[in-house]
Amino acid sequence: MGHDSIDVQVAHIALVGYLKIKVLPMANNTYSLSFPSSKDKAFTFKYRQNDTLFSSAPVPSLFIQVKTVVKEMIYALGGMGVYHRFRNRQNLTVVMFHRVLPRSDIRAAGADPEWTMSTDTFRACLKFFKKHYCPISMEQLATAHVMKKELPACSLLITFDDGWADTSEYAQPILDELGLSALVFVAGSIINQTRPFWQESLYHLLSSQPDGLAKLQTLLAEHQVSISHDLKCAKDEEGIRTVIRQLGNCDHSRLNAIAQSLQLESDLPPSMLTTEQLKNLTVARHSVGSHGMSHQPLTTVKNPQQEVSEAKEILTEQLGSNASVNTMSFPHGAYNKDVANICWASGYEYLFSSDSLLNRMQNSNKKNRIWGRIHISERAITDMRGNFHPSMLATWLFSRPSGTLLTK
Numbered sequence: 001m002g003h004d005s006i007d008v009q010v011a012h013i014a015l016v017g018y019l020k021i022k023v024l025p026m027a028n029n030t031y032s033l034s035f036p037s038s039k040d041k042a043f044t045f046k047y048r049q050n051d052t053l054f055s056s057a058p059v060p061s062l063f064i065q066v067k068t069v070v071k072e073m074i075y076a077l078g079g080m081g082v083y084h085r086f087r088n089r090q091n092l093t094v095v096m097f098h099r100v101l102p103r104s105d106i107r108a109a110g111a112d113p114e115w116t117m118s119t120d121t122f123r124a125c126l127k128f129f130k131k132h133y134c135p136i137s138m139e140q141l142a143t144a145h146v147m148k149k150e151l152p153a154c155s156l157l158i159t160f161d162d163g164w165a166d167t168s169e170y171a172q173p174i175l176d177e178l179g180l181s182a183l184v185f186v187a188g189s190i191i192n193q194t195r196p197f198w199q200e201s202l203y204h205l206l207s208s209q210p211d212g213l214a215k216l217q218t219l220l221a222e223h224q225v226s227i228s229h230d231l232k233c234a235k236d237e238e239g240i241r242t243v244i245r246q247l248g249n250c251d252h253s254r255l256n257a258i259a260q261s262l263q264l265e266s267d268l269p270p271s272m273l274t275t276e277q278l279k280n281l282t283v284a285r286h287s288v289g290s291h292g293m294s295h296q297p298l299t300t301v302k303n304p305q306q307e308v309s310e311a312k313e314i315l316t317e318q319l320g321s322n323a324s325v326n327t328m329s330f331p332h333g334a335y336n337k338d339v340a341n342i343c344w345a346s347g348y349e350y351l352f353s354s355d356s357l358l359n360r361m362q363n364s365n366k367k368n369r370i371w372g373r374i375h376i377s378e379r380a381i382t383d384m385r386g387n388f389h390p391s392m393l394a395t396w397l398f399s400r401p402s403g404t405l406l407t408k
């Protein structure tokens with residue numbers, strides 16, 4: 001290369017499995033990237049480290065920066081879109097969201113970031129879906145299913161889990177504005193509940209209060225809940241999630257009591273959907289499905305049959321007698337053959353998992369089909385400054401494995 005002061009390193013980046021890109025550092029913080037689009041013609045461009053895209057701290061590693069720029073370029077050139085339109089023509093993509101909160105909302109502070117998206121990123125995602133997919137409603141999916149008709153090419157269904165008030169407060173207005181429908185799965189027991197799930201209350205306590213761990217230890221002792229895991233590991237996000245997972249095996253009524261006592265000390269606005277908000281969703285042509293009753297995994301709960309039947313009853317009662325609640329998503333994504341059979345026998349026709357799979361639409365009328373869904377994490381599609389990059393979402397979403405989930 002002839003630049004004595006610069007170590008010449010060559011990085012190979014594999015993109016969508018086959019494209020090899022060479023990165024060559026050059027003078028003055030510029031990099032020459034070449035990727036062989038054909039044997040005799042290499043496409044090259046220069047990228048300056050101080051370009052506006054990455055101009056302020058925190059600065060991502062050089063490798064990440066270069067990788068991001070390459071992805072952006074291929075996306076901007078339309079390469080990813082062509083790949084997607086060809087590959088996913090006959091796949092139904094079902095995306096899964098949980099919470100949508102603007103950063104300014106007080107409830108965003110203690111919400112688990114893995115399951116929470118800002119309103120700006122959510123809006124950007126919806127625009128991305130409109131550009132690359134044919135978004136459909138649950139009603140359209142059911143009609144195509146019953147009539148044995150094909151879905152439009154690259155169909156996409158938007159779903160929400162749990163029944164958070166923010167689905168109605170923040171996500172719904174953006175969906176309505178962009179003319180999109182969603183399917184909202186609601187846990188029967190949380191309707192009109194002001195406090196969040198006990199899991200979220202504990203996450204809030206441990207992530208945002210310096211004395212959270214000591215407080216939790218006291219509360220666990222008071223309510224006679226003990227776990228084998230060392231609570232001290234709850235220092236970072238992963239540690240907190242591990243402790244919460246462990247607590248999931250303990251008595252849920254005691255955990256709910258702990259969550260309730262925490263809520264008394266906080267003045268957060270209501271966290272879960274009200275009857276009115278639930279009704280408004282269906283008036284605005286969104287669909288409502290079940291997410292179990294207590295939000296416990298159906299694979300471990302004592303009476304799964306009662307869980308799913310009660311949830312169906314309560315949701316039907318809340319929505320009015322004309323409503324038909326025949327869709328369900330498994331709490332925590334947990335299911336097995338027995339759980340699926342119980343759900344079908346209880347009158348649910350469409351069962352959604354959290355298995356990260358695109359649904360192949362050939363042979364789509366199989367009775368024992370479970371639908372795969374793709375979780376979209378805000379951190380996987382935004383840069384370190386929180387800016388959304390469509391190329392990051394495209395890389396994640398377009399290349400998910402595809403198939404047909406069946407139980408026997």
Ligand SMILES: [Zn+2]
Nearest residue numbers: 161162331332
């Ligand atoms: Zn859930």
